[in-house]
Amino acid sequence: MPKGIIIDRYLYPEFLDLKLKDINLMNMEGKEYGIIVANHINAVNIVDFNNQMIINDVDRMELKHSIAGALNPTMFIKQGENHHKIVDYDERKDTQRIFTNEVYTDIFVAYEVDDLEEGLKEDNKISTKALNEFLLLYRNISRMPSIRAIDNITDRDILFFRSDREYIEGEDNNKFVENLAGNMPYTQVPVFIKMSHNSWSPSQTNETISEVIKERLRFDLLISDYEELIGKAAEELHYFKNPKYAYLDTFIAIESYVTEKITEYKEHLGINSNKIKHYKTEITFAYKMDIELPMILKNNLTEKEIQLIGEIKGFAKKRNSVVHSKEKVEFHEANNALEKSLIFFKLLDEKFKVLYE
Known part of the structure; x- marks a missing residue:
């Protein structure tokens, strides 16, 4: 039982802009995982319309028309929204190849098991x-809507x-991080073309993203309900180009966030858990925004902050029209709701933090 x-x-x-070969420790459901971004692979997918695999003189499979040297200066590049397309007319004149770049991030997810033989089965x-939790956390911090959970990529x-690594006799089995650090099967890969990306807010440096993720993981702060919803909203808007569902997901995220903040504060005050449970399910969003929130914050808001909260409250009217009257949502409306919600979340984070000091 090794x-x-x-x-x-x-x-x-997809491209995860994180420090390479840096161990991110994550605790999920009582189990520790080491998640490591090892490398970025910028590969090229080649579609050759007049090619095929054949058996050569030594009974090995090879391409009928070699693609060696296909990436040459005579190619021209068409800039797409999320990728580059390269069309290459070769010397045969009767065909063309289309190259599209495909970016991959090489990620390791490592965890300990008491029995390797059983674990590998x-x-x-x-x-x-574990990786899905990490990816959703990264998406919300980096604000890259193209980052999706493994299960949602089709x-x-x-x-x-x-792969696996068995602990040898006499080795300190309690040093998970040290055992990971020197035992990852890293390999070098060539880089061809780097993919461009769309973001739903100004991008951060990979050092900043790495630091924020590490800080979150250190306190076991995985993705919350409202963060998952706001990330899904960004995905719907910027990746699937569906402003309606982006708007609805944004509003649900706002509702979830406001309820979470006020509930946490009531728990801090020692209010009865049954009353809190009733509050979470029975009290309307309008009451929370119009009565509860101003009372808790004691009207300690600037004119600009009051205006922002007014805009957030106004999203409810649009949401009701979308749901009940099938009103159309334009891209700019969904994008505005998404961006304003992020500012709103930051504002309440700061205001509620003061209440606990």
Whole structure:
């Protein structure tokens, strides 16, 4: 019954701008995981309309028309919204190849098991669940709507590999981080073309994102309900181009956030748990915004902050029209709601933090 580490490796089809080979420790459901971004792979997908695999003179498979040297200065690039397209007319004149760049992030998810043989018999559901939590946390901090949970990616391939490392006799099995640091099966990969991205707010440096994620993981602060919703809203708007669902998800995120903040404060004051449970399910959003929030904040708001809260309250009217009257939502309306909600979340974070001091 050998104890050791299972290392699940994912080639994830997006660009995670994090420090390379830096160990992110995450505790989820009582189990510790080490998540490491090992490398960025900027690959090229080649569509050759007049090519095929053939068996050569030594009974090996090869392409009928070699693609060696295909990436050459004669190609021209068409800038797409989320990718580059390269069209190459080669010397055969009767065909063309289309190149599209595909970016991957090489991610390791490692965790300890008491029995390697039994652990290796299980599928990768455990590590996938941990990676999904990490990806959603990254999406909300980096504000990149193209980052999706593994289960929600159907249009790109996700490559998966598994390896393991057995602890040897006399080794300190309690030093999970030290055991990870020197035992990742890193490999070097070539870089061809880097993909461009759309963000739903100004991007941060990878050092900043890495620091924020580490701080969140250190306190076991994984993705909250409202954060998951606001990330989903950004995905709907910027990735799937669906402003209606983006708007609705944004409003649900706002409702969830306001309820969470006020509930936490009531618990801090020692209010009866049954009353809090009733509050969470029975009290309307309008009452929370019009009565509860001003009372808690004691009207300690600037004119600009009052205006922002007024805008947030106004989103409810639009939301009701969308749901009940099938009113259309324009892109700029959904984008405005999304951006204003982020400012609102930050404002309440600061205001409620003062209440606990």
